[in-house]
Amino acid sequence: MLDDFQNLDLFPVTIFEVITNLIVALICGLIISIVYRFVYKGSSYSVSYVNSLILLTLITSVVILVIGNNLARAFGLVGAMSIIRFRTAVRDVSDIVFIFFALSIGMAAGVGLHLIAISSTLVICLIIISLDVFNFGNPRKRGHLLQISYNASHENEIKLGSIINKHCRRLKLINIKNIGKGNDMEVYYQVSLKGKSKGTELIRDLKSFEDIYDINLYFDDDDTNPPVY
Secondary structure (H helix, E strand, C coil), X not given: CHHHHHCCCCCCCCHHHXXXXXXXXXXHHHHHHHHHHHHCCCCCCCHHHHHHHHHHHHHHHHHHHHHCCCHHHHXXXXXXXXXXXXXXXXXXXXXXXXXXXXXXXXXXXXXXXXXXXXXXXXXXXXHHHHHHHCCCCCCCCCCEEEEEEEECCXXXXXXXXXXXXXXXXXXXXXXXXXCCCCCEEEEEEEEEECCCCHHHHXXXXXXXXXXXXXXXXXXXXXXXXXXXX
16 A cells, blocks of 8 residues: 555656746746846856756756655655755855745746746746846945054044044944054944045045054945955
8 A cells, every 4th residue: 555655646747748847947947047147246156056047947847847746756855865965155145045046936847837937937037127226225325344453542542533533424333352462453443434535535544644554444234345445
């Protein structure tokens, strides 16, 4: 009885259905990859990742076709997939979103839900493009992260504060640490400049300060990139 249950196949798949499902998965995968190319704004664009989105949609569709409604195959594939270890680090959250996007559409195409696969791909891609065109996630005003390494003394603190207050509308101390055995300190401020040109003026005035060793000004939501000024 157990063998009969494992071999149960209520909905046998024909070669026509297999080809149709794969074609739908291919079309949806192409649309997903094109949209990814359109909206990607990072510095680590990967051609292999774009191609992998298409292949991932197709492969997911094949996996669903193989499993069908067979419970034994489902557990077998889960065990087989658990052996694989993925070591590639995904740098951008949007890359993970597109991976799940391709997986979901591949599953829909694999079970023969062509209308759901195609309509969902078009609607979600339209939403992604709209969010990108209208810069939905960008803040109205971007702050900056100011990093300064200097010799800390009472006179230097007063002079440093006067220079920063001259060019910045708002100032918030984020972190401070000692970088040597003496009075050398490294401080991080979250600042809001009074104008677009104030960043260059701020750096120029700070560089004229002899007791300052290092100055960096970043966008506060992307402080791993090179300095803005």
